[in-house]
Amino acid sequence: MNIQKWIILITKILQFITFEMKIHVGMCVYPTMGVHPETVRNIVQFDLESQDRKNDLTLHFPQTFSLAYSRNIIMKAAIKDDADWVIMWDSDIQVKE
DSSP: OOHHHHHHHHHHHHHTOOSOOEEEEEOOBOTTOOOOHHHHHHHHHHHHHHHHTTOEEEEEOOBOSOHHHHHHHHHHHHHHTTOSEEEEOOTTOOOOO
């Protein structure tokens, strides 16, 4: 399933929920690599759709060489902020048509 289908699925799920949610999106980024441009476009699209629903969206981009440590940073921040949802998003996702 490509990322566009995931965004549509998450959006459909969120449209049934009427209250404001705290959503933390975490993306582990290796210091020697950046974020794929297609991934950035998808995150912006998801952010705009979250704003329409008045959701509080927080983005985390920890840069470490350890995937486990980066996810730990993301989860600690989400727990501290009492997030309703945590979405882990890979930084190298590319949607090919």
